[in-house]
Amino acid sequence: MSRPRPHDSRLVRLAFIVAGFVALALGLIGIVVPVLPTTPFVLLAAACFARGSVRLHDAMLAHRIAGPIIHEWQTHRAMPRRAKRYAYVLMLLSFGSSILLMSSNWHRSMLAVLGLVLLFFLWRVPVREITGRESVPR
Numbered sequence: 001m002s003r004p005r006p007h008d009s010r011l012v013r014l015a016f017i018v019a020g021f022v023a024l025a026l027g028l029i030g031i032v033v034p035v036l037p038t039t040p041f042v043l044l045a046a047a048c049f050a051r052g053s054v055r056l057h058d059a060m061l062a063h064r065i066a067g068p069i070i071h072e073w074q075t076h077r078a079m080p081r082r083a084k085r086y087a088y089v090l091m092l093l094s095f096g097s098s099i100l101l102m103s104s105n106w107h108r109s110m111l112a113v114l115g116l117v118l119l120f121f122l123w124r125v126p127v128r129e130i131t132g133r134e135s136v137p138r
Contacts, residue, residue, distance in 0.1 A: 004047075004050035004051060004057075005051075006050075006051055006052060006053060006054060007051050007052070012051075012052075013051070013052045013053065014052070015052075016048045016049070016051045016052030016053075017048070017049065017052040017053055017056065019044075019048045019052075020044075020045045020046075020047075020048030020049040020052055020053075020056065021045070023041045023042070023044040023045035023048060024041065024042065024045040026041045027039070027040075027041030027042040027044075027045060032094075033094075035111070035114055037118060039069070039079075039087065042060075042066055042069075042070065043070060043073055045060065046060045046061070046066075046070045046074070068080065068083075069083050072128060076126075076128055077126065078125065078126040078127060078128040079125055079126075079127060079128070080127070080128065081127045081128075081129060084122065084125065084127055087122055088119075088122070091115060091118060091119060091122070095111055095112070095114075095115035098111050099111050099112060099115075
């Protein structure tokens with residue numbers, strides 16, 4: 001896969017960098033807020049940084065947790081099985097605790113539906129088994 005190149009315009013690069021930081025902030029908030037997904041915002045931040053700053057994009061790819069997931073998504077449009085399992089567990093914990101804390105049945109139902117929709121989209125993301133140097137699509 002060829003490396004994305006930053007935009008030629010300095011103003012557009014700045015806009016991509018700002019958008020990348022906003023997406024990254026939303027992704028970090030999504031770690032604790034169940035309705036806000038983390039991974040799509042982190043992937044969006046990586047895409048924005050790729051068009052805005054080589055240094056920031058490389059920093060995201062070098063991150064020990066997010067880097068391999070971003071690389072796998074950019075290269076194969078898939079995610080490692082372990083990351084997918086973590087996502088399922090975190091979704092269960094965040095949506096489950098939020099549903100238990102809600103007093104209104106309407107809010108509980110809304111959270112349950114949102115959780116199921118998110119679960120469906122996550123289930124549809126392809127998984128690649130990564131074993132040593134070799135990767136096998138699943």
